[in-house]
Amino acid sequence: MKAVNYNIKLRTQLMVSLSIIAIVSNIFGGYFTRFFIAEVAILSIFAMSLDFIASRGGMVSLGHAMFLGIGAYATAILTLNYGINPFIATLYTILIGIIIGLIIGYFIVLLDGIFFIMVTLALGEMFHAWVFTSEFLGGSDGISGITRPDISFLNIDINNPLIFSFYVLIWLIIIFLFLTKFTDSPLGRSLDAIRQNSSRVSSIGGYAKIYKTIAFSISAAIACIAGSLYVQLNGFISPELTHWTVSGEGLIMIIVGGIGSVSGAILGATVVHIVQHELSNIINWWMLVIGFGFILIVLFMRDGLWGLLENLQRQINIREKK
Amino acid sequence: MFIVQFLNALQFSMTLFLLAVGLTIIFGLMKIVNLAHGSLYMIGAYIGLSVWSYSDSFWLALVFSPVLTALIGALLYYILFKHIQNTDPMRQVLLTFGLIYISLDSVRLLWGTMSHSISAPEILSNSILIINEPYPMYRLFVIFIGIMVLISLFIILEKTKIGAKIRASVDDPETAQLLKINTNKILFYTFALGCGLAGLAGITVAPILGVEPGMDMEVLVLTLIVVVVGGPGSLKGALVGALLIGFVDNFGKVYIPEMAQIIIYAVMALTLLFKPDGLYNR
Numbered sequence: 001m002k003a004v005n006y007n008i009k010l011r012t013q014l015m016v017s018l019s020i021i022a023i024v025s026n027i028f029g030g031y032f033t034r035f036f037i038a039e040v041a042i043l044s045i046f047a048m049s050l051d052f053i054a055s056r057g058g059m060v061s062l063g064h065a066m067f068l069g070i071g072a073y074a075t076a077i078l079t080l081n082y083g084i085n086p087f088i089a090t091l092y093t094i095l096i097g098i099i100i101g102l103i104i105g106y107f108i109v110l111l112d113g114i115f116f117i118m119v120t121l122a123l124g125e126m127f128h129a130w131v132f133t134s135e136f137l138g139g140s141d142g143i144s145g146i147t148r149p150d151i152s153f154l155n156i157d158i159n160n161p162l163i164f165s166f167y168v169l170i171w172l173i174i175i176f177l178f179l180t181k182f183t184d185s186p187l188g189r190s191l192d193a194i195r196q197n198s199s200r201v202s203s204i205g206g207y208a209k210i211y212k213t214i215a216f217s218i219s220a221a222i223a224c225i226a227g228s229l230y231v232q233l234n235g236f237i238s239p240e241l242t243h244w245t246v247s248g249e250g251l252i253m254i255i256v257g258g259i260g261s262v263s264g265a266i267l268g269a270t271v272v273h274i275v276q277h278e279l280s281n282i283i284n285w286w287m288l289v290i291g292f293g294f295i296l297i298v299l300f301m302r303d304g305l306w307g308l309l310e311n312l313q314r315q316i317n318i319r320e321k322k
Numbered sequence: 323m324f325i326v327q328f329l330n331a332l333q334f335s336m337t338l339f340l341l342a343v344g345l346t347i348i349f350g351l352m353k354i355v356n357l358a359h360g361s362l363y364m365i366g367a368y369i370g371l372s373v374w375s376y377s378d379s380f381w382l383a384l385v386f387s388p389v390l391t392a393l394i395g396a397l398l399y400y401i402l403f404k405h406i407q408n409t410d411p412m413r414q415v416l417l418t419f420g421l422i423y424i425s426l427d428s429v430r431l432l433w434g435t436m437s438h439s440i441s442a443p444e445i446l447s448n449s450i451l452i453i454n455e456p457y458p459m460y461r462l463f464v465i466f467i468g469i470m471v472l473i474s475l476f477i478i479l480e481k482t483k484i485g486a487k488i489r490a491s492v493d494d495p496e497t498a499q500l501l502k503i504n505t506n507k508i509l510f511y512t513f514a515l516g517c518g519l520a521g522l523a524g525i526t527v528a529p530i531l532g533v534e535p536g537m538d539m540e541v542l543v544l545t546l547i548v549v550v551v552g553g554p555g556s557l558k559g560a561l562v563g564a565l566l567i568g569f570v571d572n573f574g575k576v577y578i579p580e581m582a583q584i585i586i587y588a589v590m591a592l593t594l595l596f597k598p599d600g601l602y603n604r
Contacts, residue, residue, distance in 0.1 A: 054412065060411060060412040060415070062415070107595065111598065113410070113411040113412075114349075114353065114354075114411045114415075114554075115550070115554075115598075115599075117412075117415055118355060118550050119550065119594060122547050122550065122587060122590055123587070123591075125543045126583070126584065129583035129587070130583065130584055133583060244543070245419075245422075248416065248419045251412065251415075255412075255413070255416060285427045285430070285431055286427075287423040287426055288423065288424055288427035288428060288431070290423055291420045291421065291422070291424035291425075291427070292420070292424060293420075294416060294417070294419060294420030295402070295417055295420040295421070298406075298413045298416050298417045299402075299405070299406070299417070
């Protein structure tokens with residue numbers, strides 16, 4: 001396995017361009033566009049959490065929708081049953097995500113590639129099954145009536161889709177900055193080394209298990225944030241959100257975008273969600289087309305859209321030098 | 323009451339076994355987790371449905387659906403699986419994930435979104451008394467099929483030359499190739515066989531559970547758990563795992579319905595805690 005490329009300049013350029021597009025279309029778009037932007041931003045956060053462990057620790061999780069669900073249900077319960085401010089609730093879900101991520105991560109991070117996938121899938125389905133039957137969590141109906149953070153003291157109405165999209169975008173940018181900082185930090189480099197050869201890292205005195213557990217819990221916390229924001233966007237949560245296919249689609253997003261580049265995950269989430277949305281508007285059998293698309297992407301897109309961008313930039317550089 | 327539940331659990335275990343065998347063989351030989359295995363089960367049931375409604379014969383359906391599912395499996399092997407053997411697990415898994423979407427929509431387009439039912443053949447449609455409890459003959463028939471498959475697989479793998487070759491290719495493909503065993507050919511046949519068994523599971527379950535889009539998802543996760551608990555790549559593991567999960571699931575649903583699902587996962591979690599490679603890792 002080769003090391004993940006750190007083209008920091010391109011990473012920043014891509015993120016800045018995507019943010020500008022989002023901000024501009026948010027300002028000039030209608031109600032629907034604004035809602036869509038918030039949705040894409042939340043999916044991007046989720047995709048980044050998957051991308052983070054897939055690229056840093058070599059952990060491919062098919063059960064991450066569980067953390068999406070934990071974040072969403074925790075927010076619903078904290079705001080509805082305990083009357084906690086939704087913003088504070090989101091902060092709580094980070095803590096919950098870290099704790100649950102540490103516990104689960106401790107037991108599974110050292111599992112071998114395919115085993116890790118199967119076990120995360122089974123764990124995620126366990127959560128899904130529990131949510132589906134739990135009366136406390138509303139069973140198959142889910143929970144509705146979740147509100148957004150109250151910031152009326154600033155004279156701003158967050159229920160305005162324009163404002164809420166910005167709120168989600170701010171979260172997205174904060175998480176992006178955190179993840180890029182982390183990726184470039186010594187711990188991030190150690191994690192990349194573990195992905196490439198974990199026994200070598202252990203033999204030079206690194207703690208593969210501890211590093212991977214930390215990475216897993218950070219990723220879990222980020223997925224929890226995405227869940228918390230999702231439930232605030234829609235106002236309700238249904239168990240469908242925790243189904244393993246949600247995690248599968250998240251993984252497709254990072255393959256489309258390109259694994260390991262952080263902003264590639266955002267690009268992938270944006271592209272996949274737009275295509276999916278447009279297709280399902282046009283035809284009934286969009287899953288058939290999407291399925292073929294997934295297979296073609298897996299077979300032929302080696303480094304995703306990120307790889308294409310990198311090539312493009314390289315060629316431009318060569319031309320400039322001439 | 324107990325005997326009825328016991329037989330129900332056994333019948334469910336046998337269905338899980340038919341599914342888990344295919345998945346575990348494919349894993350053992352190729353190190354690939356085929357998430358589309360449940361889809362093959364669904365397709366098997368639908369093929370059976372078509373054959374049954376055209377010919378009005380359940381027995382023809384019982385023959386045709388495993389054979390045609392095996393052919394579909396063979397085709398998939400040539401088009402897709404052959405080419406992804408040496409890529410990373412994430413890509414392999416997502417490729418089979420794409421297959422799930424394709425098969426779900428194909429089934430909806432071809433057979434509609436409604437659920438269908440297949441009636442069991444005349445001879446098997448009655449119940450017989452087992453210790454004063456009436457029990458449907460058909461479920462006994464499913465148990466019988468499961469046991470027959472188990473015995474034939476055992477004989478093939480343990481007593482024949484081709485079985486020895488399969489075991490050699492699973493244990494050590496490189497040495498097997500050195501000994502002039504064509505591992506690719508073995509791989510191809512066992513892959514098709516595994517898919518055929520999934521189709522067999524689909525058609526045998528159809529008279530009990532009906533045929534509907536989405537039936538693949540219900541069994542996929544359970545089958546994966548059976549494979550994880552039993553130990554991927556192990557036939558014995560598939561049997562023991564299927565019995566364990568089948569019985570826990572069935573008795574859990576009867577005695578503690580609200581906890582049934584959780585207990586299955588708890589069994590898996592405990593197995594992984596104490597035996598991280600499954601009960602029968604090779």
